[in-house]
Amino acid sequence: MAAPLAFDRRWIYLGLGLLITGLYAFGSPSALPPAAPVQEYYDAIEALPEGSIVLLSADFDPASAAELYPMFYGTLHHLFRRNIRVIGVCTWPAAPPFSREAFRSIAPQYHKEYGKDWVELGFLVGDDVAMGIIGQSLRSAYPNDALSKAPYDSFPLLRDVGDSSRGLSMLITISAGFPGILEWIPQLCTRYDVPVLAGTTAVQTPSLFPYHPRPLLGYLGSATGATQYLQLVAPGTPALAPVRDENQRRMMAQGWGHLYIVALIVLGNIIYFRSRRRAA
Amino acid sequence: MIDVQAAPPFPEALSSAAGWSQWMDAVSWRLAPYMAPDKIATAVAIVVFAWIMFASQRKAKRGVEIPIRRLAGLDALDEAIGRATEMGRPVLYVPGTDEIKEIQTIYSMMILRHVARKTAEYGTPIIVPTKNAVVMAFAEEAVRQGCADAGRPDAFVADNIRYLSDEQFAYCAGIAGIMYREKPAANIYMGMFYAEALILAETGFLGGAIQVAGTSRIEQLPAFVAACDYTIMGEEYFAVTAYLTREPSLVGTIRAGDVVKIAAIALFIVGTWLATAAPAGATGPTWSSVYQRLFG
Amino acid sequence: MKREIPILLTVICGLLVVAAFFAPAPDAARGLQPSVWQAINSELLVWGQILVAVAFLLGIANVVRINLRQIAARHEDRPYKIVLLVSMFAFLIVGLAEMHERDLPNWIVRVLVPADHVFMKDGSVVAGWVQGATQTGITMRDGDGRDLPEIPHEQVELVSEPSAKMWVYFKIFAPLQATMFSLLAFYVASATFRAFRARSLESTLLLMAGAVVMLGQVPIGNALTGGSAAPVEAFLMDNFVKAAERAIAIGGSLGVLATGLRIVLGLERSYLSE
Numbered sequence: 001m002a003a004p005l006a007f008d009r010r011w012i013y014l015g016l017g018l019l020i021t022g023l024y025a026f027g028s029p030s031a032l033p034p035a036a037p038v039q040e041y042y043d044a045i046e047a048l049p050e051g052s053i054v055l056l057s058a059d060f061d062p063a064s065a066a067e068l069y070p071m072f073y074g075t076l077h078h079l080f081r082r083n084i085r086v087i088g089v090c091t092w093p094a095a096p097p098f099s100r101e102a103f104r105s106i107a108p109q110y111h112k113e114y115g116k117d118w119v120e121l122g123f124l125v126g127d128d129v130a131m132g133i134i135g136q137s138l139r140s141a142y143p144n145d146a147l148s149k150a151p152y153d154s155f156p157l158l159r160d161v162g163d164s165s166r167g168l169s170m171l172i173t174i175s176a177g178f179p180g181i182l183e184w185i186p187q188l189c190t191r192y193d194v195p196v197l198a199g200t201t202a203v204q205t206p207s208l209f210p211y212h213p214r215p216l217l218g219y220l221g222s223a224t225g226a227t228q229y230l231q232l233v234a235p236g237t238p239a240l241a242p243v244r245d246e247n248q249r250r251m252m253a254q255g256w257g258h259l260y261i262v263a264l265i266v267l268g269n270i271i272y273f274r275s276r277r278r279a280a
Numbered sequence: 281m282i283d284v285q286a287a288p289p290f291p292e293a294l295s296s297a298a299g300w301s302q303w304m305d306a307v308s309w310r311l312a313p314y315m316a317p318d319k320i321a322t323a324v325a326i327v328v329f330a331w332i333m334f335a336s337q338r339k340a341k342r343g344v345e346i347p348i349r350r351l352a353g354l355d356a357l358d359e360a361i362g363r364a365t366e367m368g369r370p371v372l373y374v375p376g377t378d379e380i381k382e383i384q385t386i387y388s389m390m391i392l393r394h395v396a397r398k399t400a401e402y403g404t405p406i407i408v409p410t411k412n413a414v415v416m417a418f419a420e421e422a423v424r425q426g427c428a429d430a431g432r433p434d435a436f437v438a439d440n441i442r443y444l445s446d447e448q449f450a451y452c453a454g455i456a457g458i459m460y461r462e463k464p465a466a467n468i469y470m471g472m473f474y475a476e477a478l479i480l481a482e483t484g485f486l487g488g489a490i491q492v493a494g495t496s497r498i499e500q501l502p503a504f505v506a507a508c509d510y511t512i513m514g515e516e517y518f519a520v521t522a523y524l525t526r527e528p529s530l531v532g533t534i535r536a537g538d539v540v541k542i543a544a545i546a547l548f549i550v551g552t553w554l555a556t557a558a559p560a561g562a563t564g565p566t567w568s569s570v571y572q573r574l575f576g
Numbered sequence: 577m578k579r580e581i582p583i584l585l586t587v588i589c590g591l592l593v594v595a596a597f598f599a600p601a602p603d604a605a606r607g608l609q610p611s612v613w614q615a616i617n618s619e620l621l622v623w624g625q626i627l628v629a630v631a632f633l634l635g636i637a638n639v640v641r642i643n644l645r646q647i648a649a650r651h652e653d654r655p656y657k658i659v660l661l662v663s664m665f666a667f668l669i670v671g672l673a674e675m676h677e678r679d680l681p682n683w684i685v686r687v688l689v690p691a692d693h694v695f696m697k698d699g700s701v702v703a704g705w706v707q708g709a710t711q712t713g714i715t716m717r718d719g720d721g722r723d724l725p726e727i728p729h730e731q732v733e734l735v736s737e738p739s740a741k742m743w744v745y746f747k748i749f750a751p752l753q754a755t756m757f758s759l760l761a762f763y764v765a766s767a768t769f770r771a772f773r774a775r776s777l778e779s780t781l782l783l784m785a786g787a788v789v790m791l792g793q794v795p796i797g798n799a800l801t802g803g804s805a806a807p808v809e810a811f812l813m814d815n816f817v818k819a820a821e822r823a824i825a826i827g828g829s830l831g832v833l834a835t836g837l838r839i840v841l842g843l844e845r846s847y848l849s850e
């Protein structure tokens with residue numbers, strides 16, 4: 001059984017709160033060297049031919065948006081910069097506002113035309129069942145788009161996809177849990193041979209290991225991965241520089257947070273061994 | 281990857297194939313109209329697994345003893361319920377945050393029935409908050425059946441099976457509220473959990489309850505291990521009902537899983553050895569490439 | 577029959593989905609058409625989707641039923657339950673009104689949907705409700721439902737379309753969810769302080785691995801350890817963690833496969849309370 005705390009736990013919370021907020025408010029950004037899966041994520045998008053069609057799925061909610069929305073934002077910038085055509089979908093009911101916000105703010109910067117360069121299909125109810133339907137036929141899953149409610153075939157981009165998801169060059173999912181990357185893989189990627197990239201929260205990142213490097217070509221794990229990726233994408237995209245700096249500042253604060261927790265482990269063990277010696 | 285788009289570049293008669301690789305290509309091509317050739321290995325694996333499972337079940341039904349090692353977390357369930365009875369406080373059972381279609385939730389309902397039987401025998405209230413209306417209906421039925429199993433159908437209190445919210449953190453906050461107000465002496469978490477796992481477990485610890493958790497969800501195991509007294513991990517969770525009930529079909533299923541795992545380990549060892557021993561730069565079929573084609 | 581019909585339905589639907597998984601893929605070059613199994617699977621997927629959607633409605637109905645009952649019974653948390661129901665229906669009504677703005681009577685639109693504003697390049701502002709955009713301009717309606725003259729795109733500086741639904745989402749719902757999620761950081765701190773004690777060899781290895789991974793993942797931690805934490809962390813994650821994740825995933829999948837087989841073959845009946 002875990003031992004009770006030697007003192008009021010609120011001191012621990014206060015210390016952590018002051019440390020993180022203080023460093024975030026007054027600290028300066030620090031750069032991170034990119035991890036191999038992050039570099040693979042970036043390279044996979046760079047390797048896509050211009051005009052390829054990518055399915056970009058927002059599978060998160062406000063709880064995990066702090067970690068995942070920078071990934072989504074940076075990925076959309078990267079895709080539009082590379083002249084990749086993007087279809088936006090969501091399998092979480094709370095995700096569409098984030099997806100819409102990103103598309104609406106980023107698409108005009110690259111003069112992308114709705115219907116030809118990007119389409120927003122919106123939220124599809126059904127969790128992994130919905131993913132199965134998308135995999136089998138995007139047209140059956142979405143008879144209309146989310147913005148204008150126009151029929152599927154009225155968009156040149158969707159006509160180019162055709163009926164099957166084999167018309168997709170890649171799936172990119174930014175996912176916080178269920179349904180997410182672990183459901184996309186069996187429902188779409190391995191079934192229809194669609195390569196996949198993923199961005200996930202820190203706690204879900206180890207679950208991606210069995211699927212990497214095939215079919216998962218690369219992934220962004222946690223806010224660290226998001227920051228490393230933004231560092232790779234920002235040089236060619238001035239609009240991303242403030243987002244990158246913001247994330248670097250967060251990572252600096254988070255780094256000290258990690259040190260704080262390691263210090264707590266050490267302190268906890270010191271208290272434990274001293275009390276054991278006293279008891280002996 | 282087997283190419284079934286093009287016809288093999290030789291006469292269709294299998295006997296005229298030039299080697300292993302061409303022969304397998306031809307077989308795949310001929311099977312393609314009836315079954316997806318790249319899923320044959322999967323189909324064979326499922327059939328073999330099912331055969332082992334049914335054979336194990338028959339063996340268990342014949343009375344052959346199939347041992348299952350002691351799971352400390354399950355023995356702790358009785359201890360937890362006993363402690364709650366002594367303290368005169370309720371037991372809190374959280375069946376996870378996923379829907380009934382999730383296998384772990386189905387298992388959780390089976391465990392809930394066992395726990396409800398125990399609490400009914402001891403006369404201890406059991407509170408079951410759920411995140412989903414359908415799960416609430418199943419939980420009601422499980423608790424009702426558990427009370428009936430104990431011969432105490434009057435012990436069933438419908439108001440203790442509570443549907444809180446479909447929203448993850450609202451559900452979590454609701455359970456924290458129950459912990460603060462009703463101060464359960466034992467918290468049991470069985471099922472699929474997500475980010476709320478640590479919040480629940482830590483809040484429960486701060487309330488002084490004994491906590492037993494069980495989940496196959498890898499990401500949340502560290503949270504439960506850190507904050508709970510006993511944790512049932514990974515595939516142990518699926519062995520729980522077999523351990524509790526000793527029902528032959530469930531015990532047989534566990535044995536089948538173990539046999540398949542041993543077979544999988546053997547396949548890994550053989551495949552690793554073949555891949556390591558394969559001559560570098562070989563152009564023709566090797567044992568390694570055939571092995572990869574069969575199992576890759 | 578009360579027991580047999582659900583079992584029969586389960587077996588039939590389960591076997592159909594499995595058959596669709598193994599069904600041959602269409603191949604235009606060989607003249608292989610999509611099989612009937614795929615068509616059946618598509619239909620079952622749509623049925624499944626409908627059931628999930630119905631679960632949302634069921635959830636709403638249950639929230640209303642249970643909370644109304646407790647309000648009527650003068651439960652001590654009655655005020656919170658009233659707030660829950662009022663806020664749920666208010667958000668539902670506002671959201672539905674915005675979705676169907678064009679089809680609703682004007683007086684409802686005026687009350688429930690905030691007016692849009694088009695800021696013109698000449699400094700003037702046109703207020704109304706944007707109906708859509710054509711190739712040439714923006715179409716709007718005024719508060720009485722009358723169509724306003726189309727505003728050419730070249731005269732428009734900015735279009736502001738406020739949404740009460742989005743305001744509630746971004747100003748209330750999102751911060752509340754983020755707040756609850758951020759509690760995890762504090763609970764991680766107190767849990768690690770309590771739980772990571774070197775009581776045995778295994779717990780010592782656990783806490784050392786945890787400390788190394790935490791240090792290796794951040795530049796300052798790596799710098800403090802002279803650059804050794806990051807390679808050790810990468811080694812641990814790429815070898816031990818990857819192997820363990822795969823092993824647990826395989827073990828868990830076998831458990832799911834066994835239970836799934838039992839359910840599809842009608843042998844597992846716990847969902848019928850048997």
